[in-house]
Amino acid sequence: MKHLILIGACYLDTILSVPHCPEEDEKLRASSLCIRRGGNCPNSLEVLQQLVQPQQDAVRMYLISPLPSKLSPATQRIKASFGESSPVSLEHSLYRETHTEAASSYIIRSEQTGSRTLVNYNDLPEMTIGEFQAVVRKFSPDDETWWHFEGRIPHTTLECVRTLRDKLPNAQISVEVEKPGRDGLRALAAEANVVFYSKSWAESSGHGSAESCLMSEKQRKASLAFCTWGAGGAAMCQFPKQQVVHCPVESRAKSVTVVE
Secondary structure, three states, X not given: OEEEEEEOOOEEEEEEEEOOOOOOOOOOOOOXXXXXXXXXXXXXXXXXXXXXXXXXXXXEEEEEOEEEOOOOHHHHHHHHHOOOOOOEEOOOOEEEOOOOOOEEEEEEEEOOOOOEEEEEEOOOOOOOHHHHHHHHOOOOOOOEEEEEEOOOOHHHHHHHHHHHHHHOOOOEEEEEEOOOOOOOXXXXXXXXXXXXXXXXXXXXXXXXXXXXXXXXXXXXXXXXXXXXXXXXXXXXXXXOOOEEEEEOOOOOOOOOOOOO
């Protein structure tokens, strides 16, 4: 049995579609409203559960995320969003029993330009190293595990990675290096087996292309690194050969817009 564990925030997104982005103090009627589950790791699991055949691939998938009380409507909505037959388990998630609201994003989407204006709110306490260590103890060194970290709290995440190296030395570890200016992400990338860089982080670090980011950043333990570049596609670098492969965006639909 293979275990794929993703660690990151889980949001409830409220999306308002409006004719145009409102000015300050402007009153505007939305044309539609949609509430859906969001967050990098939950979104990745949404895609993965469509690719994995539970009976054939023997893969168990887990989301580790701070969530409100188990019985809160927000948590029940998040659980239901994966579907009744979903292979994604929330058994290792961290339930904050004194909280009833999930981490939330409020998104204003302009129909005029396609832009999205986001306001986030998250009152849930972040995962602690002690909580993570308790989860790690539920797995055996003989288990085949892959741990993926969003990279939200780099210093805590680095301690989590060190815990895995000590307790589960055969575990594969991947991390996201996404938000510009977040201290500690380079140190985190240096300890991972697989690294995912974002375009915004790469540009803020002075890189003009995905390939430049992959060749310039130092990954001490990585065998693979990826960098997404929006409409410019994405690139992958294999180490130690430093062989770079670029994948352009290919679309058969004329109306598809790439979201960066």
